Amino acid sequence: MADKNVPSRLIDEVLEEFGRIDVLINNAGMIRRTPAVDFSEDDWSMVLEVNLSSVFRLSQAAGRKMIEQGSGKIVNIASLLSF
Numbered sequence: 001m002a003d004k005n006v007p008s009r010l011i012d013e014v015l016e017e018f019g020r021i022d023v024l025i026n027n028a029g030m031i032r033r034t035p036a037v038d039f040s041e042d043d044w045s046m047v048l049e050v051n052l053s054s055v056f057r058l059s060q061a062a063g064r065k066m067i068e069q070g071s072g073k074i075v076n077i078a079s080l081l082s083f
Contacts, residue, residue, distance in 0.1 A: 004053075004057065006054075007054060007057035007058040007060075007061050008057070008061045010058070010061075011058070011061040011062050011065060015065060020065070020069050021066060021072060022066075022071070022072055022073070023072065023073050023074075023075070024058060024059065024062040024072070024073070024074045024075070025075050026054075026055045026058060026059065026074070026075065026076045026077065027077045028050060028051075028054065028055075029050065029051050029078070029079050030046070030047060030050045030051065031047065031079075032046075032047055055076060059074050059076075062074060
C-alpha cells in the first residue's frame with residue numbers, strides 16, 4: 001500500500017459501509033530478494049512503505065476511530081522472514 005492516502009480512504013469507506021470499525025488486521029508484507037549491494041533506493045523505499053509505513057498509517061487512522069467509539073482491536077501479523 002504505497003499510496004499514502006489509501007489508509008485513511010479505506011477507513012472512511014469502512015465507516016461509511018458499516019458505521020464503525022471493530023478490528024484492524026495488518027497482514028501485508030513484501031520482500032525483495034536482492035543482494036544488499038544491488039538493492040535499489042526505490043526497492044528499499046517500497047519495502048519500508050509496505051511493511052512499516054502502511055501499518056502505521058492504517059493503525060493510526062483506525063485507532064483514532066476506535067478511541068472515539070470507545071473500543072476496537074488492532075492485530076499486527078509479522079512474517080518469519082523478519083527474522
